[in-house]
Amino acid sequence: MAHTYTSRILWTGNRGDGTAHYRAYDRTWDIAVPGKPVVSCSNDPLLGGDPAKMNPEDLLISALSACHMLWYLHYAADAKITVTAYEDTPTATGVVEAGGAGRFTEATLRPKITVLPGTDLAAAEAIHHRIHSVCFIARSVNFPVSYAPEFVVPEFVGTKGG
Structure with missing residues (x-):
C-alpha cells in the first residue's frame, strides 16, 4: 500500500536582490505542511546558516530517531514491557568529500528508556x-x-498498604 506525503518549501532568504551573487541571499526557508505549524529552517551553521533554526541534517537525524522511538514503543507494548519515559540524544557523522559534496556516514541512536521494576532488560x-x-x-x-x-x-x- 502506497502512502503519499506532501510538503511546501518556501525560500525566505531573498534580501531584495535574489541570487544576484552568492552572498546576496540567505539560505533560509519555511516548511509548511497543510494543517501543521510552519517550521523555519536554515542551512548548517558550518555553512553560514542560522544556528537557531533547524537544518536538513537536524531534520534527518530527528526523523530517524523519532521513527525508531515510535516502533520501539509499539513493540514494547506488544511485549508487555511498560515504558514510562523515552528520550534520545542521537548523533550522526557527516563528511564533506573532495568537490564539496557531503553525506552522512553513520548514525548512533542513544535512547534512555525508563521501564518498570521487574522488566526483562534483555x-x-x-x-x-x-x-x-x-x-x-x-x-x-x-x-x-x-x-x-x-x-x-x-x-x-x-x-505498601494505606
Whole structure:
C-alpha cells in the first residue's frame, strides 16, 4: 500500500536582490505542511546558516530517531514491557568529500528508556534490533545506524498498604 506525503518549501532568504551573487541571499526557508505549524529552517551553521533554526541534517537525524522511538514503543507494548519515559540524544557523522559534496556516514541512536521494576532488560534491549527492518526512515537511509540504549529502572519508593 502506497502512502503519499506532501510538503511546501518556501525560500525566505531573498534580501531584495535574489541570487544576484552568492552572498546576496540567505539560505533560509519555511516548511509548511497543510494543517501543521510552519517550521523555519536554515542551512548548517558550518555553512553560514542560522544556528537557531533547524537544518536538513537536524531534520534527518530527528526523523530517524523519532521513527525508531515510535516502533520501539509499539513493540514494547506488544511485549508487555511498560515504558514510562523515552528520550534520545542521537548523533550522526557527516563528511564533506573532495568537490564539496557531503553525506552522512553513520548514525548512533542513544535512547534512555525508563521501564518498570521487574522488566526483562534483555527483552527490552532486543527490541532495538528488530526496528531497522520496519522503520520507514531507517529503511530509507544508506548509512549504518547503530543503537546504544540505556535503561533506567526506578526503585520502588513508598510503602505498601494505606
